[in-house]
Amino acid sequence: MSFVNISNVVKSFGTNTVVKGFDLAVEKGEFVSFLGPSGCGKTTVLRMIVGFETPSSGSITIGGKDVTNVAPNKRNIGMVFQAYALFPNMSVFDNIAFGLKISGMTKQAVSVRVEEMLKLIGLTHLASRFPYEMSGGQQQRVALARALAPKPDVLLLDEPLSALDAKIRVSLREEIREIQKKLGITTVFVTHDQEEALTISDRIVVMNGGRADQIGTPNQIYNKPATRFVAGFVGTLNIIDAKVHNRDDGTVLIGSKKIQLSDPIEHVKSDGMVSLALRPEAFSIVPDAAKDVSLDGTVTSINFLGSVIRAVMDVEGREISFDMFNNPSLMLPDVGDKTSVYFASSDILALPA
Structure with a gap:
């Protein structure tokens, strides 16, 4: 059985239906990207997985457990946002430690875990710095470490690279993929950048008008597009x-x-x-x-x-x-x-x- 299952999910805001009968099964350890233009519903699906939005109908299960109506803090999901969302008054160390402290972990255990995360993202030497003293790429690495520190079952990334310049974006997406492979964490990545999706994904979900026009490997999406929209949007x-x-x-x-x-x-x-x-x-x-x-x-x-x-x-x-x-x-x-x-x-x- 797949690790994350989204079954016939519909999401409406008033009379506007933004997600229409969406189905997806994500295997454990898989890296899946949602690709599509603005307004296609990809971020809304991500927000339903994490619990920030509740489906109008349909169901979402993670690890065999129905989480459709479970609160976000009960889902054990790590989330990385486009705008970093770091606490400006906290050091790098304290930003990464924040969720661990709230969970009741001992001070020594928190310190060990934060050091592991700093080493993972290559920023051990910047532990005492504050976000405003760091580049955008460094801040996004800290946001990634903070999301991974509690050992989540699923990692969700909502266009985490779109605010960065081109060169940093390329290097950071490669780092994210390497970290994901190393940890074996199930990951869903939202992007409107086709090159990003084609480069780092195991599978890509091309969304159009609230539906998945095609789900397949990068090779399938690029070389065997299933619809005219996919053919025109990708490449x-x-x-x-x-x-x-x-x-x-x-x-x-x-x-x-x-x-x-x-x-x-x-x-x-x-x-x-x-x-x-x-x-x-x-x-x-x-x-x-x-x-x-x-x-x-x-x-x-x-x-x-x-x-x-x-x-x-x-x-x-x-x-x-x-x-x-x-x-x-x-x-x-x-x-x-x-x-x-x-x-x-x-x-x-x-x-x-």
């Missing part, structure tokens, strides 16, 4: 409307170009059109035996993105983005050039209408 994607030429043999027309799909055409609009999805990195401007399809067009823009160069070409009135590595030896097309791009038919994903 950059070309959506190409093609005309079905022959549903039985899987051929479609992009303009006048006939293409044989490797998978059956299951989702066909009433007008005989199908939406095809292709990632920009699937294309190459160099012919390759493994890439059995080509499209011809005119380059309309070139954008340098560091290690990657993203170009846009017009193919019979359709804009298609394709990526190239910034290789000095590669002859890149210029804006206005006629060029061909090559890709494998197996890279094409036919999406629901």
Whole structure:
């Protein structure tokens, strides 16, 4: 049986239903991320897990115990917030020790546990400092240590990195993942940053309009999106409307170009059109035996993105983005050039209408 079970949960605020029939089973020790745009319901689900909100219907169990109506302080859950929420008048040591003291732990036991947490987050030398004397990344490490100090059954993180600059955000998310693996603690992480979710998660829940559009591994979410929303939200994607030429043999027309799909055409609009999805990195401007399809067009823009160069070409009135590595030896097309791009038919994903 899964360690955290959310079963058919609905949450309404007056006439506004923000979570709609949400189901999720999280295994013990698993790292699951909720990913989605603002207002999709991900933080509301997190608040129901911790007990800050009560479901309008449905149930939540942790470790086999129904906690749907149990008070937050009785759930043994650690919570890390976006805004750190540290006590400004307390030192690092006392911030981490706060929950332990309230639980009635002896002074010696508190000291031992706090030292363990300081070592875990690498801030032993800053134990006597106050939050205002520390960087944002250091404060968030202290908030994490405080959440972990009481040895919670579940760790919840509500966009804990969004207030930090890019470089610190990357290093801290890696630290969080390493600590989570080391402790083996069941973790739910809320983010709107797809790169964060793809980098550190065992599984990702992509939320849209109060529902889970897809639940899967980062590989599944990125390479096999289940809905048009997931396909468009996670990563950059070309959506190409093609005309079905022959549903039985899987051929479609992009303009006048006939293409044989490797998978059956299951989702066909009433007008005989199908939406095809292709990632920009699937294309190459160099012919390759493994890439059995080509499209011809005119380059309309070139954008340098560091290690990657993203170009846009017009193919019979359709804009298609394709990526190239910034290789000095590669002859890149210029804006206005006629060029061909090559890709494998197996890279094409036919999406629901």
